[in-house]
Amino acid sequence: MSSSSYKAPRGTFDALPDQQPARRLVEDTANLLLERAGYARIETPIFEETSLFARGVGESTDIVSKQMFSFTDQGDRELTLRPEGTASVCRAYLEHGMQKWPQPVKLWYSGAFFRHERPQAGRYRQFHQIGAEAIGSDSPLVDAEMIVLLRDLIEALGIEDARLRLGSLGSIESRAAYLDELREYLRSHESDLSDEVKGRIDSNPLRAFDADHEGTAKVMAEAPTMLDRLDAEDSAHFEAVKGVLDDLGVSYDLDPGLVRGLDYYTRTVFEFTCESLGAQSGVGGGGRYDGLIEQLGGKPTPAVGWAAGIERLTLAMPEVPQGARTRVFVASDDSNRQRAMHLVTDLRRAGIPADLDLAGRAMKGQMKQADRLGAASCVILDAETDPVIRNMENGEQESVPFESVVEKLIAELA
Ligand code: HAM
Numbered sequence: 001m002s003s004s005s006y007k008a009p010r011g012t013f014d015a016l017p018d019q020q021p022a023r024r025l026v027e028d029t030a031n032l033l034l035e036r037a038g039y040a041r042i043e044t045p046i047f048e049e050t051s052l053f054a055r056g057v058g059e060s061t062d063i064v065s066k067q068m069f070s071f072t073d074q075g076d077r078e079l080t081l082r083p084e085g086t087a088s089v090c091r092a093y094l095e096h097g098m099q100k101w102p103q104p105v106k107l108w109y110s111g112a113f114f115r116h117e118r119p120q121a122g123r124y125r126q127f128h129q130i131g132a133e134a135i136g137s138d139s140p141l142v143d144a145e146m147i148v149l150l151r152d153l154i155e156a157l158g159i160e161d162a163r164l165r166l167g168s169l170g171s172i173e174s175r176a177a178y179l180d181e182l183r184e185y186l187r188s189h190e191s192d193l194s195d196e197v198k199g200r201i202d203s204n205p206l207r208a209f210d211a212d213h214e215g216t217a218k219v220m221a222e223a224p225t226m227l228d229r230l231d232a233e234d235s236a237h238f239e240a241v242k243g244v245l246d247d248l249g250v251s252y253d254l255d256p257g258l259v260r261g262l263d264y265y266t267r268t269v270f271e272f273t274c275e276s277l278g279a280q281s282g283v284g285g286g287g288r289y290d291g292l293i294e295q296l297g298g299k300p301t302p303a304v305g306w307a308a309g310i311e312r313l314t315l316a317m318p319e320v321p322q323g324a325r326t327r328v329f330v331a332s333d334d335s336n337r338q339r340a341m342h343l344v345t346d347l348r349r350a351g352i353p354a355d356l357d358l359a360g361r362a363m364k365g366q367m368k369q370a371d372r373l374g375a376a377s378c379v380i381l382d383a384e385t386d387p388v389i390r391n392m393e394n395g396e397q398e399s400v401p402f403e404s405v406v407e408k409l410i411a412e413l414a
Pocket of ligand 1: 084131285288
């Protein structure tokens with residue numbers, strides 16, 4: 001029950017203690033899988049110059065045109081809370097001369113991102129992503145490695161209903177020709193399209209593939225697709241990516257209409273979706289972005305990456321892990337509180353999760369608390385007698401000299 005009129009801002013949430021084990025499992029699993037594959041962690045600032053995202057993600061995208069939390073700081077700098085991580089990682093790659101490191105540079109990150117979207121289940125204004133980027137190689141092996149790593153993360157979390165959608169957007173040049181063709185096609189069917197799609201024929205015609213609008217969907221079912229317009233090199237690259245995935249037993253659905261909401265993609269794009277999540281079914285996605293580093297002022301540098309939403313992954317996880325439990329509770333009467341503290345400290349140092357009463361409960365209340373916490377053992381310190389160790393499962397009790405309590409519990413619980 002809220003006792004204050006303050007609430008977390010719309011679209012944000014508190015990740016309470018009971019959600020932490022699942023969140024930690026996502027991060028720990030990603031850390032393990034990615035570092036095992038040679039990805040090193042990077043942390044970049046929560047905010048960047050606004051123009052980094054405008055240039056990197058693209059002015060015509062929803063993210064840049066509608067969803068950025070932007071502000072001017074006291075020094076009149078235009079700044080934006082990061083809506084995604086790829087532009088920041090590319091900025092860091094250039095800023096720190098990573099072109100001179102052995103290529104590709106493989107990096108991963110985990111952190112908070114911000115988009116001013118309409119909040120709904122699985123969609124927040126502050127959310128968290130695990131992301132991975134491999135910069136400096138155009139090998140189809142890297143595309144496949146990336147896809148396999150995201151698949152492995154999803155599987156390791158016990159999520160079984162994820163479906164992989166795969167597409168290719170071609171190179172910037174071949175896409176330009178295709179986009180002209182698509183614009184022409186859309187114009188020739190303008191009367192059947194939604195107003196939103198009509199308004200974007202010039203700026204972002206690909207988004208028409210995403211539309212729920214019935215008339216638009218019908219038109220798009222017959223639309224020319226980029227997959228049919230790939231040039232020889234893009235097509236060979238895409239065939240190679242699919243070949244590696246086939247060889248590794250990764251199943252995917254080809255999706256010619258897979259458009260991601262960011263402008264920087266070239267060639268391979270992919271997305272994992274879980275139907276069980278409802279409308280916000282995208283758990284993670286990414287693709288190649290061979291033009292982005294150049295767009296940000298560097299030399300042409302191929303790259304590929306993905307990001308997955310921590311909240312969506314935890315929503316899709318069938319089992320929620322339990323947090324670490326108190327194994328030993330030390331109950332004491334008032335004259336033994338300091339000894340109880342001593343014992344708890346020694347137990348914790350020995351690696352045993354231990355706790356004591358800090359609320360002045362009577363002995364009976366402390367036993368109840370030990371039960372509530374699910375402790376395996378309770379040490380009872382009262383009067384001047386030796387401590388008693390009570391097995392909370394079967395109720396057996398044993399008197400043990402104070403000096404031997406820790407050793408005895410280690411032997412029992414370790
Ligand atoms: P994205 O598809 O925009 O890609 O976001 C990746 C994932 O972040 C989504 O699949 C979803 O799980 C989660 N996500 C996005 N927006 C929200 C939201 N408002 N609330 C909750 N979760 C959300 C990117 O961000 C690219 N930077 C991925 C990438 C990396 N491409 C290449 N490298």
